[in-house]
Amino acid sequence: MPPRPRTVTIAVVCLALSFVPGLATWIFTGRWDLPSTWFLALAICVLLWLNLTALYQGRNWVRWLNLLLIAVGLLALRTLFAVPSNASFPWVPVSQTFLQAVTLICLLLPSSSQWYSQVTEVRRLRKRAAA
DSSP states (O other), rough: OOOOOOHHHHHHHHHHHHHHHHHHHHHHHOOTTSHHHHHHHHHHHHHHHHHHHHHTOOOHHOOOOHHHHHHHHHHHHHHHSOOOOOOSSSSHHHHHHHHHHHHHHHHHHHHHHHHHOOOOOOOOHHHHHHH
């Protein structure tokens, strides 16, 4: 595998950190007396872990999925500030948006795009060689 560029590592770390405020808010405000909350928390944590792992390993489709979701989230941010909120932690959406914007920029840089293309090609060649 080609060496992972620093931009990919920064993107994965920023994306992981962007999940922390939301999870922390949920931990303090969740209805933990309900069994469904525990199941949902476990399912979300597993999905987030799989997402970050796949992104770090060079799965290009995960990169594009994250770029799409972050872009939609950034566009939806306008409506978040247009609606009055009674949120206990108003810094959560701002910090998440900043970290996700950094993730978006890092994943779109040429070094990241080139690395994801190289990893995809290496996987394709290995699959052909194994067949």
